Amino acid sequence: xxxxxxxxxxxxxxxxxxxxxxxxxxxxxxxxxxxxxxxxxxxxxxxxxxxxxxxxxxxxxxxx
Numbered sequence: 001x002x003x004x005x006x007x008x009x010x011x012x013x014x015x016x017x018x019x020x021x022x023x024x025x026x027x028x029x030x031x032x033x034x035x036x037x038x039x040x041x042x043x044x045x046x047x048x049x050x051x052x053x054x055x056x057x058x059x060x061x062x063x064x
Contacts, residue, residue, distance in 0.1 A: 002033025002048055019043040021051045036061045 020040040031042040
């Protein structure tokens, strides 16, 4: 289970955050959840669910 969080907005630092499932850029608000042993950022709770039910069983953990 995750929660909504707000990312930092700064004119000095570029925001390069992206959804861990679809890759869309995350501007301000994101869904943070611990899946696969690490905290991940998603653009919605539905993408967290897809990550757990589709991506992990099919492809395994994302190598970082």
